Structures are given as structure tokens and as C-alpha cells.
Amino acid sequence: MAALESPQPAATTTAMRHAFGNVLSVLILVLIGVLAFSIRLFSVIKYESVIHEFDPYFNYRVTQFLSKNGIYEFWNWFDDRTWYPLGRVIGGTVYPGLTLTAGTIWWVLNSLNIPLSVETVCVFTAPVFSAFASWATYLLTKEVKGSGAGLAAAVLLAMVPSYISRSVAGSYDNEAVAIFALIFTFYLYIKTLNTGSLFYATLNALAYFYMVCSWGGYTFIINLIPMHVLLCIVTGRYSPRLYIAYAPLVVLGTLLAALVPVVGFNAVLTSEHFASFLVFIIIHVVALVYYIKGILTPKMFKVAVTLVVSIGMVVCFIVVAILVALVASSPTGGWSGRSLSLLDPTYASKYIPIIASVSEHQPPTWPSYFMDINVLAFLVPAGIIACFSPLSDSSSFVVLYIVMSVYFSGVMVRLMLVLAPAACIMSGIALSQAFDVFTGSIKYQLGGSSNSTDNAEDTNNAPKDDASAGKTDKGEEIVKERSSKKGKKKEREPADKPSVKSKAKKKALVLPLETSIVALLLLIMLGAFYVIHCVWAAAEAYSAPSIVLTSQSRDGLHVFDDFRESYAWLSHNTDVDDKVASWWDYGYQTTAMANRTVIVDNNTWNNTHIATVGTAMSSPEKAAWEIFNSLDVKYVLVVFGGLIGYPSDDINKFLWMVRIGGGVFPHIKEADYLRDGQYRIDSEATPTMLNCLMYKLSYYRFVETDGKGYDRVRRTEIGKKHFKLTHFEEVFTSHHWMVRIYKLKPARNRIRGRAKKLKSKTTSSGWSSKSEKKNPWV
């Protein structure tokens, strides 16, 4: 009787535990989402709800246009307010994913009568999508190793500083949605690989389409997945599920990528995509080989192989030779400049100074790894080992993902962002395995009897002991819930398997009780350190909006709002059609906030145009006036940090102006500006440097501030202190002298009599070889 009754209560208790486990994991996921959202709100609390930096302003302006004019106008928009006089085709050169996402959210909310402004939606898009990204990480890691690892990876991703740095509230940039799209695409690929369902393959292609819409980094996906397929084939893990996971993705994915105007025909013509086509052909060959092997006897198969190999080799060589000739005929071998600089890190510094000048494109230093992924840096190797036991298709994929992303993050600091999800997945797996082993040992040591229900009660007690020993930090609570949940999950499995077998298995992994408890406590402390570091990084290091600066001093908090002050001055005191010239960093902000036409902006697609502006900044006043006048420029904007010690001002960026200008106009020679190999602005500076426009516009009347002209950034007194401007006049200097705006003086109406004499005389001075032109300034 008792034997008949006990299975039923056991079955309902297992069902209860399953249900409880599911509810608990849903609750944990909701909490993880809230955590991911709230840790990114420091900048809104410390400063205000404002868009940060430079690139987000462009995205914000595009989203404003989209919300005001609708999608057809957006798709066909030709922007004449930037890159004067060339203009820019916005519809064809922008990745539309981010703006369309934010625009859709704004439109949906407004049609539900929730009147959020476009700016609010833009500021908060990134935190919302980071919550989605942590849920996607949970799904991905669950496919690889199970839901315990999934929860661990999700909570790690919610807080990892590298991802926070690009997705704080206000950082309205492509990566905000692209990382979510990346993880979601990988999840669907692994899901298709595990289930072999064509439905998930379709969803995978659609998620890849969203990724292509969002970020140029989609080439990482379309190269990583073929690499993984090749790895599976080479290690003998070919299966029909692999074919279903890969082949529809290539066809649908290429078509969908070609639909996005930015990519267009590059989806089939550039070398970044050739890997996918090559592996597409390879997988078909392999599939055919397996099929024929299945229907032939082994002897006939050997005959077939010798025949095919002899004929096939010849054909293969011919085809490969043609391909190589085609690809080698283009000067870069078909790769774009940015991709080449990833493969060969020294390429950009030799050939493309603009790519080399962006600070995000420099290789990272060792401390930045510990700053950005902290504790995960040494959990990742443990995770890699855990992935090998047992090795499945999905775990080989995450191993390949982390290896590739470590390489690329070593090339460019910006790509540490791609490393972050991989590191979180690996560390989640490692932590989950560690917790499994320790809690299993504790349970085994405390349980000891042959009845699995006794084990269950003991495991209910044991994790709670650990839970009460921990601190009451929020991260701790999640860790506690995780360990108790894993305890319940662990003893769900013995209920399914026969208990003798499970005890035999567990006996091999059992550690002494004290060791396990101490190890568990140490792991929880490790998690605590990670949480403390992440919160500190989010609050102090990555929440600065760059457009508003603050500094603490003895007399309180100083706020430097010079940028917005000057853009507001520009928009109120100049005509709508006036052109403003500045270095390309400030182009996006000028068009978005001051609403004036600019000459060059952060898109940096035209090197010659930027070199023209750089040459103008490096030339003496007269030559600079000529250049700017030919571009119809009315105002010149210069950022100067010498009064307050702001280090990212134009004088510090001057070396790039000289290099980029000198790359196109050979009369600008870098050696003219260097004294002993250094750019100097003090009394030892070269005369070319002291006469160039950038020096004059930065330091005009600077000596009036403290009588000596001491530059706080360069830490010297300036070389030329008292000078007048002949071709420019100062119209605005912001409160802390950070932004200075100058107006071009108009050409003189009356040309003095000397011009007629100059025409008959031969030119005597070397500089004024302009006697053939009427120079109104002489």
C-alpha cells in the first residue's frame, strides 16, 4: 500500500518543485532586468537627462527628423546642413536600426497617449535594451549549459562595466540596440542548431536582419558563424541540424542584408562576406558526401572518392585561381579600410590617419581589461574548461566566440564591448559549475542516506545556511537565490535518474564539507567584489555626459556648461543659413543643438574635405581666410581648454589636423610645427606654429586672463602673447573660455591703388605669387 501511494506524492512534489523553480527563475529574471535598467541611471541622477557625447547627437537629430516627417521622408532624406557644400545622403549612409527602434517606441507610446518627448525616449532606449540583452544572455546560456548558468550569465551581463560604458542612459548610440541583437541572433542560431527546426532558422535570419540594420559590427556574426560551421565539419560534428542552421541563414541573411541601403550590394561584393559563401559551398559538398556515403557500400564509396578527388581537384584549383585573381585585382583585396585595420592593426596608422586618430580605435592596455570585465577575466578560463566537459556544438560555439572576441578586443578598445557578452557567458558557466559541485558536495555530506527525499530536505536546509551567512547586498541576494535555486535544481535530477547511479556519479565529485562551505563563501565574496566594482564604474567612470563637465573643489561643485551655452548662442545670434567651420569632432553637436550648417562632421567619410579644414587650421591667417571664404564659411568654432585645464581641446588635437591636412596638401609639413619632435606652444615653438590659425584663435587675448598667459593643459606660458587678428574677429567666448567663436571679416570693398602696380611689376616676394589674382587684402 505504501509503495503504491508514495509515487503519487513524489510525482506531485516534483511537479511542485518544477513549478516553484520556474516561478523563481522568472522572478529572478525580472529582478535582473530592473538591475540592468537602474544601474545605468547614474548619469541621469548626477547630471540630467541629456544626450551624451558626439555620435548620439546625430542619432538624436535623425530620430527627431523621423518623428516629425515620417518614414518615407527619412528614407529619402538628403541632408544639406552638413558637409557643406557636398551634403550627405542620410537614407543611404546611416544604420537605421537604432533610429527606427526609438522612433517606433515613441510613436507607440504617443498613440497610447503617453506623451514622452523624443529626447526622453532616446535617452532611455539604451537601459531598456540592456535589460533585454541580459534576458537574451539568459536564453543563450540556457541553450548551452542549462538555466542555472543562464541566470548567472544574465546577472553578470546586467552589470559588466564594458557594456555599461556604451549603454548608460543618454548614450544613444548604435551599440545600445546592437549588442541585444547580437546576443539574440546567437541565441537563435544555437537554438536552431540544437533543435533542427526551420522555424527558428527563419527567426534567426530575421534577428540577423535586425543586427545588420543596427550596427556595422554585423560582419562579426557573418564571419563567426561560418567559422563555427567549418569547425564543426572539421571536428566531425557535421549533422543535418548544422545544415538547417546554416544554409537558410546564408541565403536569407544575404538578401536581408542587401535590403538595408547602407550595405546594399556590399553584401555580395566585399570580402567581409566571402567567408559565408565559401563555407556555404563547403557545407553543400560535405552534405553531398555524407548522403552518398549513406547510400553506397564502403567499397563503392572508396571508388567514388578516388574518382571525384582526381577530377574535382583540377576544377577546384581553376576556380580558386580565378577567385584569387579577381580579389587581388582590387587594391585592398576587396576589404574595407576599417576591416583591414582589424586584421592588420598597423594598417590604419600607415595609410588612413583618420581611422588612426579616433581614440576608440587604439589597442587597449592591460588595466582596461580589469576595469572593463573585472572578475570575469579569470573566470573565463574556468568557463572554457567547463565547456569542454562535455563538448557539444553549442559549447564549441561559445568557445570560438570568446577566442575571436578576445583577439579583436586586443586590436581595438571599442571592441571590448563584443568581448563582454562572451566573457559573461563563460563566467556564468564557470560559476554555475562551481556552485553545482560545492552544493552537491554539501548535500551529499549532509544527506548521506539512500532515500532521495531525505536528500531533498537536507539540501533545502544547506543552501539556506549559506544564504543567511552572506551579506545583505542586492547582488548577494541574487547570488543567494541562485544557489538555493541550483540546490533545488540539483535534486530534481536525482528524482529522475535512478538514485544508485546518481550516488555513484556524485561520489566522484564530492569534496569535504568544510572545504565546500568555505569555497561557497569565497565565491559569494568574489561576486560581492564584482558588484562593488561595477557599481563604482557605472557611477564614477562611465556616467559623464561629456557635454557638461563638473569638478569638485574646495568651494563646492563647479559645473562647466560651456558647450551648450555656445551652441545656444550660435542658434540665437546667427542666421539660419550661416556656415560654421570647426574640427570634425563637433559637427554632430553643432547641427543638432545649434542647428547650423557645418563643413565636416563625425561621419568622416570624405578625407579631402577634412584635410581642407585641417590645412586651414594649420595655415597662417591669410591663407586660412582664403580657404574658409571659398567654402562660404561665416563662423569658425574653436575649443580651448587652457583656462580650466580641459585636456581634449583643439590644441591637443592639432597634431591630427597637421597630419591629415599634410596627407592631402603637401605644403603642410609636420616637421615645420615640431621642435625636437614635439608640438610646443611656448616660447620654444616654431614660427609656423606660432603663426598658424589654431594657435591664434585659441590664444587671442588669453594673456588678459591672468597677465602671463599660463596654459593649464600644456602647463607652460604661451609663446606669442600680444597679437591682433587681421582676418577674423572674435564674436563669442564662453564663460570658462572653453568655446571660442570667430567671424570671418568680410573682404574689403575698396582695393587700394597698389594692386594696379603689382600687375605690371614682377613678383619680388616669394609669398605673394598671387599677383595674377586680385587679392583684396594687399
Added chain:
Amino acid sequence: MVKSTTKDARDLFHTLRSAYVATPTNLKIIDLYVCFAVFTALIQVAYMALVGSFPFNSFLSGVLSCIGTAVLAVCLRIQVNKENKEFKNLAPERAFADFVLCNLVLHLVIINFLG
């Protein structure tokens, strides 16, 4: 040497043919559809070689639609084939429904891209 290779080739051809005849009819229909799709793609490539590739998006969408349906049909064949142990829990109706859905998405994209 050449004679033995031709004899081997003929033997191989006969073995392949006899093995293929044994496959069920529904799979043979799918194979016929795949061959037709690939053949259409080859005709399009030949036409492009003759006439030139403008407009390129039409050419791409035409060729990729043929290759796409061929690939999806091969996936359907994999899932419906009774000899595949991995898919024995999958009902053939579900496989066909997935096939239809994927084709719908593919052709929606094609029609958009055709220009």
C-alpha cells in the same frame, strides 16, 4: 588505367542509380523540385552573362530566390526523411508548415528587393 577508371565510373553510376531508385516517392518529388530550382538559377546566370548585370538587384533577387527555395526544400527533405533518426519526433506536417513559413518570408524579401 583509363579503362579501369571508366569501368569503375560505370559501376559507380549503376550503384548510385539502383540505390536512388529505392528512395520513397515523396523524397524524389522534393529532389525534382530542387533540381528544377537550381536549373532555373543556372539559366538566370547564363542570361546575365549574355545581357549584363544591370539592374543588379533584380539579378540577385532572382538567383537568390531560386537558391533559397532549393536550400529550403533540401531542409524539408532532411526533416521528412524517415531514415533520419534525429527527426523522428517531428511530424511531417510541422516540417511542411515550417517550410511554407520560411518560403513566405523569403519571397516577401525577394519581392521587396526585386525593384
